[in-house]
Amino acid sequence: MASRQLSETKLRRRSMSTSYRLPPLPWFGMDIGGTLTKLVYFEPSLDNAEEEREKVAHIRKYLTSNVAYGTTGLRDVYLEMPNVSFLGRSGTLHFIRFPTCSMSIFIDMAKDKNLKDLADMICATGGGAYKFESDFQSRLGMSLLKLDELECLLNGLIFLAERHPLECYYLPEPDPSRSDCVRQPYSLTRQSDCYPFLAVNIGSGVSIIAVRGPRDWNRVSGTSLGGGTFLGLCCLLTGCETFEDAIALAERGDSNKVDKLVMDIYGGDYELFGLRGDLVASSFGHMMSVDKRAEAKPEDLARATLVMLTNNIGSIARMCASTQGIDRVIFTGNFLRCNELSVRLLAHAMDYWSRGSIKALFVQHEGYLGALGSLMELVDPDSINNAYSIIMDCVPIIANQSAGELAHEVQPESDGSLSLVSLAAEFPGALGLQYRCPQTGSLLAVPLVDGSLRRPSELARWSDAVYFCTFSPSGIAADSSGNDSNHCPETGERNGNSKDCEDLIVLGLPYDCQEQDLRAYFDSVSGVKDSLAMAQIKRDWTGTSRGFGFVRFSDMASQESALATRFYQIGRRCCELKIPYSRQQLPVAADSHGSEQQQQQQQQMLSRRVFIGGITDKLSEQTLTEYFTKELGLEVSEVFVSRRPDRSFAFVTFASAEMAAQLIGR
Numbered sequence: 001m002a003s004r005q006l007s008e009t010k011l012r013r014r015s016m017s018t019s020y021r022l023p024p025l026p027w028f029g030m031d032i033g034g035t036l037t038k039l040v041y042f043e044p045s046l047d048n049a050e051e052e053r054e055k056v057a058h059i060r061k062y063l064t065s066n067v068a069y070g071t072t073g074l075r076d077v078y079l080e081m082p083n084v085s086f087l088g089r090s091g092t093l094h095f096i097r098f099p100t101c102s103m104s105i106f107i108d109m110a111k112d113k114n115l116k117d118l119a120d121m122i123c124a125t126g127g128g129a130y131k132f133e134s135d136f137q138s139r140l141g142m143s144l145l146k147l148d149e150l151e152c153l154l155n156g157l158i159f160l161a162e163r164h165p166l167e168c169y170y171l172p173e174p175d176p177s178r179s180d181c182v183r184q185p186y187s188l189t190r191q192s193d194c195y196p197f198l199a200v201n202i203g204s205g206v207s208i209i210a211v212r213g214p215r216d217w218n219r220v221s222g223t224s225l226g227g228g229t230f231l232g233l234c235c236l237l238t239g240c241e242t243f244e245d246a247i248a249l250a251e252r253g254d255s256n257k258v259d260k261l262v263m264d265i266y267g268g269d270y271e272l273f274g275l276r277g278d279l280v281a282s283s284f285g286h287m288m289s290v291d292k293r294a295e296a297k298p299e300d301l302a303r304a305t306l307v308m309l310t311n312n313i314g315s316i317a318r319m320c321a322s323t324q325g326i327d328r329v330i331f332t333g334n335f336l337r338c339n340e341l342s343v344r345l346l347a348h349a350m351d352y353w354s355r356g357s358i359k360a361l362f363v364q365h366e367g368y369l370g371a372l373g374s375l376m377e378l379v380d381p382d383s384i385n386n387a388y389s390i391i392m393d394c395v396p397i398i399a400n401q402s403a404g405e406l407a408h409e410v411q412p413e414s415d416g417s418l419s420l421v422s423l424a425a426e427f428p429g430a431l432g433l434q435y436r437c438p439q440t441g442s443l444l445a446v447p448l449v450d451g452s453l454r455r456p457s458e459l460a461r462w463s464d465a466v467y468f469c470t471f472s473p474s475g476i477a478a479d480s481s482g483n484d485s486n487h488c489p490e491t492g493e494r495n496g497n498s499k500d501c502e503d504l505i506v507l508g509l510p511y512d513c514q515e516q517d518l519r520a521y522f523d524s525v526s527g528v529k530d531s532l533a534m535a536q537i538k539r540d541w542t543g544t545s546r547g548f549g550f551v552r553f554s555d556m557a558s559q560e561s562a563l564a565t566r567f568y569q570i571g572r573r574c575c576e577l578k579i580p581y582s583r584q585q586l587p588v589a590a591d592s593h594g595s596e597q598q599q600q601q602q603q604q605m606l607s608r609r610v611f612i613g614g615i616t617d618k619l620s621e622q623t624l625t626e627y628f629t630k631e632l633g634l635e636v637s638e639v640f641v642s643r644r645p646d647r648s649f650a651f652v653t654f655a656s657a658e659m660a661a662q663l664i665g666r
């Protein structure tokens with residue numbers, strides 16, 4: 001089946017490739033699915049060609065300067081990829097979606113905006129490319145280049161995973177009951193790292209594909225119990241009407257009111273076969289009882305529906321992975337959009353049932369891979385690897401080598417340099433960057449010219465290394481603008497003594513979020529209502545948001561209450577509120593606004609932590625933990641492994657500084 005699809009697509013490609021190497025603008029890719037239609041648009045930076053300028057301006061007027069279209073279309077601004085080099089042009093990738101049931105409205109709108117004058121053909125995938133082909137032709141005069149949905153999905157997935165270091169992530173300690181599981185990037189940026197893997201696409205239904213090489217894949221299974229089933233059943237059982245409402249209900253609900261657990265049947269664990277008492281024995285099993293039915297609230301029903309479908313998909317995926325001899329499963333599809341709960345459940349289920357041998361991976365652009373893959377079909381696929389270079393040249397930075405933190409992506413300026421001001425905005429007090437030379441492993445300084453950090457010439461991309469901040473010897477220093485980091489970035493006014501509130505960083509903000517939105521948001525959060533003293537969005541020199549900002553509360557109780565939550569849904573993004581790195585983790589004695597006790601705690605924490613460089617790809621957190629506990633008899637509190645091509649490293653935190661000290665020199 002798969003090989004038939006492949007050869008058809010290849011034939012189409014071959015017939016195009018002779019005459020169609022660099023397509024005319026505009027460049028769109030479309031995925032018309034059973035529930036949602038996804039559109040990826042590459043907006044080039046303007047150059048001098050008059051005709052191009054007109055086209056780009058026309059599309060900007062309707063598409064990229066708006067975030068909502070009609071009543072149902074939306075642009076996912078948080079997924080936008082600026083600074084992308086595509087087919088030799090630099091520009092921005094935009095991600096847009098609308099329900100497929102609104103296709104008729106979309107066609108009317110496209111007709112109204114004269115889309116036909118801009119392009120007479122669109123690359124389209126998904127079942128709808130077949131279903132709506134004649135509508136596009138007859139009502140719009142546009143033809144669709146129909147492409148196979150699974151091939152496009154894989155092309156989009158491999159393309160992003162290989163080129164964008166922060167695209168793939170996993171949960172190191174998946175726990176369905178904890179909403180603060182941290183996402184760790186998982187590097188698939190080398191071709192050899194990618195294969196094999198199992199792709200499990202959770203759309204309306206579920207397709208499961210074993211992928212062993214760039215064009216070596218087959219659809220091994222599928223299930224009709226997918227994202228469409230979740231939404232359909234939730235609407236039926238709870239009366240909700242949207243996916244967002246269904247997820248919000250599920251997050252509040254208790255599925256144990258609906259499901260029958262092993263302990264409901266056994267009174268405890270079913271020990272012989274290792275079934276813990278708290279496992280679901282029978283989804284919706286309690287609902288045969290009149291009393292339980294009366295007790296179950298809509299949110300409990302939504303949660304039980306979500307748990308039932310997610311676990312079922314996880315179980316099928318795990319079986320497929322085992323029978324295919326594959327140990328990595330990449331979950332994709334819009335069912336996982338803004339659905340942390342399912343991400344946690346899948347990660348936990350794969351880990352638990354495979355006893356840690358199968359890893360669940362996820363991607364940031366989970367729902368747009370097919371549309372991106374179809375955009376890539378614009379040119380001869382044999383030249384794809386050379387022609388398409390998404391240079392997502394973001395700079396992955398952690399505060400310092402001993403911090404063991406997840407790297408944060410800071411965007412360089414349009415000339416490719418990184419200004420000290422941008423660096424200091426995210427890492428107050430940072431004066432420069434260091435990185436480990438991929439060849440020699442030695443620590444080198446990033447060149448600094450006229451207040452801007454320049455990409456080291458030995459690295460093709462910033463993202464080919466992880467960078468550590470350098471601070472002045474006294475720890476938190478004056479930032480590059482001469483301000484001490486205890487100043488409000490907005491007003492320059494001092495925060496006062498150590499009891500006063502900190503400037504907190506808000507990461508992952510929607511790019512269209514303004515200061516007033518940030519204020520309005522926190523003013524409506526219970527526990528911190530009306531206590532925001534300052535809000536600031538960090539912008540580049542064009543005034544475009546960098547996707548993060550700072551807030552300060554007027555009193556300590558509000559600050560603590562705000563920090564207790566950590567993740568906030570601001571607009572359509574899950575944002576993280578925290579004390580900036582430098583204040584949390586610097587190995588300094590002189591954090592000017594931390595109490596002596598806090599400094600001691602920090603120092604102790606850091607001296608318990610050991611950096612291990614040059615670890616192999618295969619060395620897992622578990623192996624490291626076992627080595628230190630069983631072989632050396634040390635008590636390990638935490639292991640963090642950062643996997644990067646040629647330079648994986650780990651931080652191990654021990655129960656005491658004495659234990660860590662024993663390792664020095666070994």
Ligand SMILES: Nc1ncnc2c1ncn2[C@@H]1O[C@H](COP(=O)(O)OP(=O)(O)OP(=O)(O)O)[C@@H](O)[C@H]1O
Binds near residue numbers: 034
């Ligand atoms: N705004 C939304 N409206 C409807 N469904 C949504 C929305 N956001 C997420 N979803 C979930 O995503 C699912 C659709 O995912 P996706 O877009 O990947 O699949 P599709 O392409 O429409 O379906 P298929 O690939 O099976 O044809 C829905 O069934 C629902 O569970």
Ligand SMILES: CC(C)(CO)[C@@H](O)C(=O)NCCC(=O)O
Binds near residue numbers: 033206207222
């Ligand atoms: C039919 C598709 C491929 C459409 O995307 C998808 O919805 C799916 O894989 N459904 C599951 C079909 C099955 O294998 O039972």
